[in-house]
Amino acid sequence: xxxxxxxxxxxxxxxGVSAEHTRPPPLPTLEKIAQRLERHPDFRVxxxxxxxxxxxxxxxxxxxxxxxxxxxxxxxxxTTGLSHPTDRIIELAMLLVQVDMATGLPFxxxxxxxxxEDPGMPIPxxxxxxxxxxxxxxxxxxxxxxxxxxxxxxxxxxxxxxxxFDRPFVETRFPCFAAKAWACSFAxxxxxxxxxxxxxxxxxxQDQGWFFDAHRAQVDCHALLQVLSKTVAGSATTGFxxxxxxxxxxxxxxxxxxxxxxxxDLLKSRGxxxxxxxxxxxxxxxxxxxxxxxxxxxxxxxxxxxSARVDIETLDSRVxxxxxxxxVSQRGL
Numbered sequence: 001x002x003x004x005x006x007x008x009x010x011x012x013x014x015x016g017v018s019a020e021h022t023r024p025p026p027l028p029t030l031e032k033i034a035q036r037l038e039r040h041p042d043f044r045v046x047x048x049x050x051x052x053x054x055x056x057x058x059x060x061x062x063x064x065x066x067x068x069x070x071x072x073x074x075x076x077x078x079t080t081g082l083s084h085p086t087d088r089i090i091e092l093a094m095l096l097v098q099v100d101m102a103t104g105l106p107f108x109x110x111x112x113x114x115x116x117e118d119p120g121m122p123i124p125x126x127x128x129x130x131x132x133x134x135x136x137x138x139x140x141x142x143x144x145x146x147x148x149x150x151x152x153x154x155x156x157x158x159x160x161x162x163x164x165f166d167r168p169f170v171e172t173r174f175p176c177f178a179a180k181a182w183a184c185s186f187a188x189x190x191x192x193x194x195x196x197x198x199x200x201x202x203x204x205x206q207d208q209g210w211f212f213d214a215h216r217a218q219v220d221c222h223a224l225l226q227v228l229s230k231t232v233a234g235s236a237t238t239g240f241x242x243x244x245x246x247x248x249x250x251x252x253x254x255x256x257x258x259x260x261x262x263x264x265d266l267l268k269s270r271g272x273x274x275x276x277x278x279x280x281x282x283x284x285x286x287x288x289x290x291x292x293x294x295x296x297x298x299x300x301x302x303x304x305x306x307s308a309r310v311d312i313e314t315l316d317s318r319v320x321x322x323x324x325x326x327x328v329s330q331r332g333l
Contacts (some may be wrong), residue, residue: 049210051222055229058107059100068101070244073155074225076217077166078131080119084168084323088119090138091131092170093217095225096151104241106229113151114218116141131215149176157247161185161201161224163321171322178324181247181317185224185239188246194233201227251320252291253313256281256298263302270297284315299333308333 037043058069074095081087096111116138123135152158153176160166163184170177191199196207202214204227212223228239235242256267257280264281268274272281285291291312299305310333315326 044209046206046209046211049205049212049219049223049226051219052110052226053112054109055097055106056108058098059103059105069098069107070101070156071154072097072099072106072240072244073152073158074221074228075158075160075166075170076220076224077169078127078133078215078217079169080121080123080127082165084172087169088121089117089143089169089173090119090123090127090133091116091217092143092148093221094148094151095221096154097225099240099244101244104238104244106225106240110225111151112218113147115143117143133216143173145174148174152176152180155180157244157317158182159185159224159228159243161220163187167321168323178322179318182321183243183247183317184321185228185243189232189239189242191232194235196233247317249287251284251286251315252288253282253284253315253326254291254294254298255311255313256302257310258308259298259302260304266301280311295331295333303333 034045034047038045074097076093077089078091079087079089091114093114094112096113097106098108099106116133118138118141123133123138128134152174158167158177158180159182161184163182164187167177167182186199186201191204196204198204201220201223202212205212205223208227208230210223210226212219214220214223228243231238232242255275255278256263256272259267259281264274267281270283272283274280275282283294285294295310298310299308309330311328312331313326313328319326
């Protein structure tokens with residue numbers, strides 16, 4: 001394709017041309033240009049993400065009469081900082097949508113909640129720069145407890161793109177979140193195996209051909225909603241389907257209690273992390289099969305087949321990503 005293939009209908013800026021004639025071409029013209037670029041192997045086109053407020057009628061799968069669905073609440077927070085015991089929520093957005101279990105596709109209208117909350121302290125400069133939220137924007141505002149609780153009570157599953165961050169914040173502010181099942185779209189989907197270069201939400205959206213202004217709660221929720229509505233590359237299931245499955249299965253936090261000091265490098269290379277508070281190496285495994293394999297590895301490689309007992313914390317979706325403990329048991333090696 002030559003350069004003339006993409007010339008605008010209006011003349012470019014030149015001496016004697018009025019400002020009116022230098023305006024960008026109308027959207028239909030731009031869309032035609034975008035479509036032509038997409039057909040060329042040397043170009044990729046990104047479009048601004050447009051929020052979907054209604055996904056239309058429920059999809060009908062083969063042999064299906066009435067769809068079986070789950071109500072999924074997609075959530076995002078903006079906060080004054082990273083520490084949930086000391087920092088505060090300044091913006092909360094939630095989208096509630098029905099997801100068909102047979103297809104993993106959302107359907108029907110999307111219910112929206114968004115609001116600011118005055119944290120009772122000046123918003124730190126870093127938070128202002130990241131979010132664009134100023135003290136004036138939140139002054140005198142408070143999130144409506146009754147509206148938040150009413151929406152949360154409808155949800156079968158709550159999803160956030162970094163649930164380990166968002167869940168402790170909203171549970172601290174709204175106790176109703178603690179009783180709900182949670183899934184994390186960042187950690188519970190293997191984006192690397194799906195060929196994604198990054199698990200960041202902005203990168204996942206770009207993989208689908210969208211861009212958006214990140215770090216504001218509502219637009220982040222809309223972006224995540226649409227990313228999860230698509231089939232995850234390399235699979236036959238949508239992101240929503242994978243998260244619903246992940247939430248139905250427990251994970252296990254395995255603590256290598258009493259492990260010999262000289263095994264620290266071996267544990268670290270295996271992917272274990274050091275908990276400075278309890279002074280123990282730990283890892284998290286996704287299922288009982290991996291748990292049994294890891295226990296065998298610890299027995300052979302770390303404890304030298306000597307007698308030992310390790311702690312296992314069962315993390316179901318009602319405690320996973322929260323600051324609360326799951327059920328802890330001991331296993332002899």
